[in-house]
Amino acid sequence: MSACGDDDPRIHGIKSKIRVVPNFPKPGIMFQDITTLLLDPKAFKDTIDLFVERYKAKNISVVAGIEARGFIFGPPIALAIGAKFVPLRKPRKLPAKVISEKYILEYGTDCLEMHVGAVEPDERALVVDDLIATGGTLCAAMNLLERAGAEVVECACVIELPDLKGRERLNGKPLYVLVESH
Ligand SMILES: O=P(O)(O)OC[C@H]1O[C@H](OP(=O)(O)OP(=O)(O)O)[C@H](O)[C@@H]1O
Numbered sequence: 646m647s648a649c650g651d652d653d654p655r656i657h658g659i660k661s662k663i664r665v666v667p668n669f670p671k672p673g674i675m676f677q678d679i680t681t682l683l684l685d686p687k688a689f690k691d692t693i694d695l696f697v698e699r700y701k702a703k704n705i706s707v708v709a710g711i712e713a714r715g716f717i718f719g720p721p722i723a724l725a726i727g728a729k730f731v732p733l734r735k736p737r738k739l740p741a742k743v744i745s746e747k748y749i750l751e752y753g754t755d756c757l758e759m760h761v762g763a764v765e766p767d768e769r770a771l772v773v774d775d776l777i778a779t780g781g782t783l784c785a786a787m788n789l790l791e792r793a794g795a796e797v798v799e800c801a802c803v804i805e806l807p808d809l810k811g812r813e814r815l816n817g818k819p820l821y822v823l824v825e826s827h
């Protein structure tokens with residue numbers, strides 16, 4: 646599911662504020678830079694509002710945000726829909742007992758961790774990040790939540806790189822994005 650096909654006038658404004666930086670952090674990568682979106686209060690608010698409108702009546706109790714850029718978009722969504730926010734962090738950042746999931750990136754490998762006890766069995770979870778590329782990060786995030794017994798209702802990203810076919814790694818779990826970049 647994507648809002649790209651919608652005729653919501655806010656989508657064009659959001660897309661226009663995402664800066665594309667060629668060859669960062671490696672040759673051949675077209676880096677989608679959301680820091681320029683954050684510089685525009687209307688485009689940033691429109692981004693949050695679109696997610697809040699979609700999720701406010703879906704009975705979601707936990708928004709899980711992926712380090713680092715999911716920490717920008719996840720908390721305002723969580724506050725607006727009345728859900729708790731759970732950070733999914735890179736290794737050795739969380740101080741208490743964690744569960745971990747390794748994954749492969751477009752440009753390397755990494756691991757996500759979640760605090761044990763942050764999520765209760767049967768909670769309804771939304772996973773938030775800025776971008777889906779290969780889908781490895783979202784897949785690891787969903788695995789963490791499901792290992793804790795939560796139901797992942799949907800994943801939500803600002804940007805999808807559809808050419809990398811990340812959706813195919815989500816095992817049929819719905820993904821909602823605002824803009825696509827080819
Ligand atoms: O779909 P995938 O191929 O898994 O890639 C998507 C992930 O890559 C980026 O994060 P990155 O790992 O660069 O970390 P950062 O946000 O800490 O810079 C992005 O913010 C996503 O989390």
Ligand SMILES: Nc1ncnc2[nH]cnc12
Pocket residue numbers: 674675676677678751776778806
């Ligand atoms: N092209 C890209 N731009 C920004 N973040 C990314 N994460 C993985 N691929 C990316």
